Amino acid sequence: MRSMGKLLAITSALSMATLLSACGGDTAPQTVGSVAPPAGGTPTPTHTFEVPTEVKTYEGIGVVQNYQYNTRSDGAVQAGQLYAGDANTVRNSGISVTYSPRDAIFEVTINRPAGGVNTSAMRFQDPAHRTDFGGAIQPQAGVPQLATSKNIQYLQSGSSTGARLGAGSPYNTPGAQQSDYAVGSPGYSSTVQTFFYQKPGTTTKYVTYAGFVRNTVSATEQQDSATSPTYLRQSYSLDRAAFVFGERTANSAVPTSGSGIYTGDMIATVAFNPALDTDPTTPTYFQWIEGSHTTNVNFATLGVTSNFTGTVKAPALDAYTSGAFYLPAGSTFTATSGATIDLVNKGGFTGNFSVARFVRPGLPDFVIVIAGSSIDGAFFGPNGQELGGGFRVVGGTPDERIDILGAFTGKK
Template sequence: MRTLVILGSATMLAACGGDTGAQSAGSVAPPTGPAATHSFVNPTETKTYEGLGGVQSYDYSTRSDQGYQDGQLYAADANTARSSGISVAYNPRDAIFELTISQPLGNVEVAAFRFQDPQHRTDFDGAVGPQAGVPEFAANKQIQYLQADAATDTGSALSGNDPLADGAERSDYFVGAAGSSSTVNTLFYQKPGTTTKYVTYAGFVRNVLSANEVSEDGAPPALQQNYGLDRAAFVFGERTANGAVPKTGSASFTGDMIASMVFNPMGDTDPGFPSYLQWIEGSNTTSVDFASLAVTTELTGTVHAPTLDAYTSWASALPAGSRFAASATATLDLINKGGFTGSFDKASFTRPGMDDFTVSIAGSSLDGAFFGPNGEEIGAGFRIVGGTPDERIDIVGAFTGKK
């Protein structure tokens, strides 16, 4: 389990992209007492939110004299509305974001990581941008990117002419010479107020990379690249007090969805087939019947390209542009669950140039809550776990919605 503690000072968190303004965050706690001047879009008070979503981690290594991923260790976990394990604190006076993740079942621990330097703000517009594995969204989504190194000792990167770098030229990740290491953390989130006023969605990417030289049985030395890849997708915002959630009638909520995924169904037919992490970007429609306590959710999305490593085949069972669809049902239980909980009954992918793929679901979860003074918006986290033997398919995600 990788644990990271970084503390820093103030930073100015203006919106990335030039003209979208400074960023802000509000509180997850239900409102109490007189109305405050704070708001989620334009806060005036320091607040801490609980996140609702999930995490995944994938650790392995590759070698310049081999063509497969070795020492694979994968884990994931999704939290509930009452047991978060994710928090985001925002101080509007000093414009500091601080992220904490503690989800040991998913092998992801981030201890009070602060984004503090003005240059932590980044985007995809220039030569310097977010690290490999961070999804690039359409400009109208107004996604803000904050990125920082932590405990980094970076050696020289290999050139394409280095004989040990053969097979590394297509790697999206940093490829280092023996003795090099790199740890980079990225928090991204949709600017509050873009599509929803009281809740927003966010993601986290941490790549822990290193390299060492290995030699066996008198063979020429080979270069080993080591990968520790963490991902998270979650929502955070100003939760609705239980008493303010409607008790009668029904409502339909629509909004955005993101998810991080590993998709490798090739274990039986090609045991050396690599597993890559990919993002899904899309939307959701959720219907809530407050009287009967029934909730239904439909998700649709488009799959981003996989993030490739060094020395593997770069083959992917799920090409960029594949379409994702899933449906779930849940039950509203504010007293015991703090929102709604349920599971998925189907999930599938439509793949360009390949057969459609239906996920055999072994386990799944949907955990959501209401946001805003009177439940005007929703936010939820979810997980879908594939159940076919010798497949590694796992999706963790989050979505927001408004009436």
Template sequence: MRVWLMLSAATTLAACGGSTAPQSVGGSAPPAAAPTPTPTAVHSFVNPTEVKTYEGIGAVQHYEYWTDSRQTRSQYGQLYAGDANTARDSGISITYNPRDAIFDMTINRPKGIVSAPAFRFQDPVHRTDHGGTREPQAGVPDIDATMGAGSPSRQIQYLQTGASTGNVLGAGSPYAPGAYSPTGETYQAGDNLYTYEGRTFFYQKPGTTTKYVTYGGYVVNRISATQLRPDPTQPAYLQQLYSFDRAAFAFGERTGNSAVPRTGTATFSGDMLATMVFNPEIDNVAGYPTFLQWIVGSQSSVINFADLSVKTDFTGTVTAPTFDAYTSWASVMPAGSRFFASATSLIDLVNKGGFAGQFTSARFTRPGMSDFTINIAGSSIDGAFFGPAAEEIGGGFRIVGGTPDERIDILGTFTGKK
């Protein structure tokens, strides 16, 4: 279990020195000039000097269920919800205090069943990273590793808090502690009376690819285990309860409406991050499980400011699912699968605070499997402009699958600069 925090360094502008005017021959020296005052540090998103709160544009999802040690391979009591916000209706806020290197984060998206009232990362040990003994909890994406060798580092900063009670499954437990460990990442499985809750906030360090906006994510894993014996004539079994929250969002210094261009065309390129559930097999295989996965990649948006149109294309790589205890661990979206999607939007600064639209297509190519085109039932893309003169963009999106008896939902965020 880990506890963490990360910070963005604060800097001040260098002081400017004073000088005196030269003396002329035979003249009198003018009075000495007063020292030039040191300028007050100027706040910026990359080098913050003031406490500021930023509103996030993105999406959240929640999934909960339970399993049991009788190896029935199913997820029971499933409850799923997702929700994408807009530029005017955030429900996600991030406050950073550069003096004390403290992050405060609040999420309130009841439609997505995700609520995180004002939790704080303030202990220096809240900071963590992938690799080593102490690292982010299961289900937190290793974005640089997913992008692959040779790709520039995304400079992702990870902060984590949490606590647990009781014992994880060990050699002394009668509930087959090794039987739930497939190849790949797994959530911690607990023995009787075990509880765990971990919260991770991660974000791209401002200034890495964009100066006025960045993107981040949020992972909550709640796990508990209880020994049950409803029938005294039968052996007891161990029930594992899982409750997961995920979020992806963009935040930064938004552009005033009057500073957004009214003419011209520009291309904004940058990063994309999404969390998803992908289970098209519910109607075909009894008890087919649902797992959470991330998509890491890029986006390109062509914006015509004259006719208010936005055309956005996404490309990404899917991470491996994170597995649980006592299910079949079946998955039809292998790690390394590729994601492609396109959306169109219209700029509406007065009513939307940016641009908004829908997706026209979304599909996956899967190694060793057939391609998969999503039957889109509902979708959204919402974005805003960032920087003094709309130099950058950021936003969120959602794609909901519409085929009966499938659980497909992709929720994400993106950033870009000219």
């Protein structure tokens, strides 16, 4: 199964600098990062993150999560639940992105066993792998439609076997019709993966953020005993990831004095289910958060403070569950973290969160009891002009599944 669409090429122009020639006082324009041409010569273009000219592999900093379960046509619960999440560090990535500008090919690899997400090198090479929102072919369920101004590029590939559930099937109940994911007839299976990223140069020049969605869905007809009626079982394995990648600053080039305020974008994926104790039938759904962040860095004291805010998007629903969720679309997420720069031991900055909450329309605010949290980031650009990283906030109230995992970028 493949989705088709349109991918904007990475074509933002390189900045130009005018340098004094060594001969005769003439001046000639020079591309930043290139070797100065002879007087009156033509600038020699070089590779940049915005306008790549060579194959490069970037390590990602970010987070992953996986949720596995099954539903059945004669029930309304998610059974066999298995959830995992993980946030990597600057020096323990497990996420890589390779881009070939000659052939416009992306290869993405995610290997985070603690978060339940492992992929071989996913190769997006067919022009038809490029897709977007609008029209008959769009990104799959669970992929966030981010603001047009964010200039998000979507690539998608996958395959399926068997047929989807037909209109005349006895299993085609309202519980099946609510599903945003594919609902299969007996014997159906599909695996589709989507990689999306912000086009470099849109908000930041040296780092960008990205996301990953992989949905594996299968259907089998079963019965509990030889005399019981048959039912349709839908099995799900859902992967999510958010991370940043780009041209990191060498440790020796990170400022050691002064301060800076970095502002930029944030995306996050959240599992939010506070009702496991009061209503065990309440399903868990993944939801995306789109927003912004501000980070204050004091290079002299090595202190880093970040504030996040974002808007929650509606979840993708599955088949045969109640469809109930406790985090309405339009809810606001806010959080504050503190970190310390440690370039020698950490390669960037690391810390944790002091507060995180959701403001929910029509419902009481939800302040998260934090059991664990992390923020890991690095500086990007020749002299630390930009930064990016990943974060995680884990809820600590018993019998709740609350896990927020995100990525952020920013520039001075």
